[in-house]
Amino acid sequence: MPELPEVETVRRMLESSVLGRTVRSVRLSGLKLRERVRPDLPRRLAGRRFVTARRIGKYLLLDLDGGLTILSHLGMSGRWLFHAQVPRRSPPHVHARIRFADGSQLWFQDPRRFGLLRLVETERLAADPSLALLGPDPVAEPLTGDGLLALATGARVSVKTFLLDQRRIAGIGNIYASEILHRAGLDPRTRAGAVRPERWAMVARETTAVLGEAIDRFGTTFSAYRTLWNEPGSNGENLRVYDRRGEPCQTCGTAIRRIVQGARSTFFCPRCQPAGQGRRPSERPVSGPSSRRNAPRGGRNRART
C-alpha cells in the first residue's frame, strides 16, 4: 500500500521530471476510480504547465498554472509513471495519459481503482473534503511526544488503529504503523489514551526515523508500488516486523506474531512490545476469535502495496 514515503518518493520524482512541462493533451480510460474522473479534465488541462508538486499525508497535489490542481491518491495500487519514450505495448489499467509536447507522457495506472484523480481549483483546496479533515503531516511537522499525547487524549482505540487514522496523523498506513510500534517497544493493542508520555515520545521519534529511512530507500515494494520510473522501492529489507510472521525478531529472536486489528494485519514482537503499557481496547478480529483464519498464505511475495 502506498503510504507517505511512497507518495513522497513519487512527488520528488515528479518534481524533477514534470515541473515546467506543458500539457499537450490528455486521454482518459473513462473507468470509475474511487470516484468518477471529470470527463472535461482533458480539456481543462490542455495548455497548462505543471508548476508545483506537493504532498499532504498520502495525497499528491499537482498544481498547474492558471489556478488548477490535480488532487491525486494512489489508493492500493495506483501508480504515476513517467515515460520519456512511450513503450510500444501499452499496459492495462492506465486511466489517464498526459502527453507533453516532446512526446513524453505521464500516466496514472491503477488496477484496483481505489485511487483518486480529482480536479480542484487551487484556491479551494483547503476546503476539499478529502483534505479538510487530515491531521498533521509527520514529515512536514515532525511529531512530538506532547503533541501525540494531546491527540490521543480520551481515545479508546488501540494505538495501532490510532496511528492509521488519517484525521489524527496523515500519512501512516498499515506497514509503517507496525514498524513504528515495534521500534517504540509498544504493544499495538494498547489503548491509545492509556499510552504513557515517555512512550509517546518514543513513538514520535521512531515515526520520524521509520518514515525518513523509507523515503531514503524510495519506499517499500511488495508488488504493486512502483516509483515514477516504474522501479520498486528497496525499503522492504529494512522492515523489522511487517509481513514477517514467524521470523525471529531482529532484536531478541522471539517469533514475530500476526494479529488482526480492525480487519487489518498487525505484526509485532511479543517480547520487545510487551503488554501492560496500558489497558487494552476491546478490538477483536472480524471473523471471530480465530485469527488463524485470516492468516496470509503467501510468503513475502504476496500481492500487496
Next chain:
DNA sequence: ATCCTATCCTGTAGGC
C-alpha cells in the same frame, strides 16, 4: 461523539 463494519476493486496464492 465515537467507534466499528462493510464496501469498493483486481491480482495472486494456494487448494484441489
Next chain:
DNA sequence: TGCCTACAGGATAGGA
C-alpha cells in the same frame, strides 16, 4: 494444468 476462493487494505458511508 486450471479452476475456484479468499485475502490484501486505501478511504469512507452509514450503522451501532
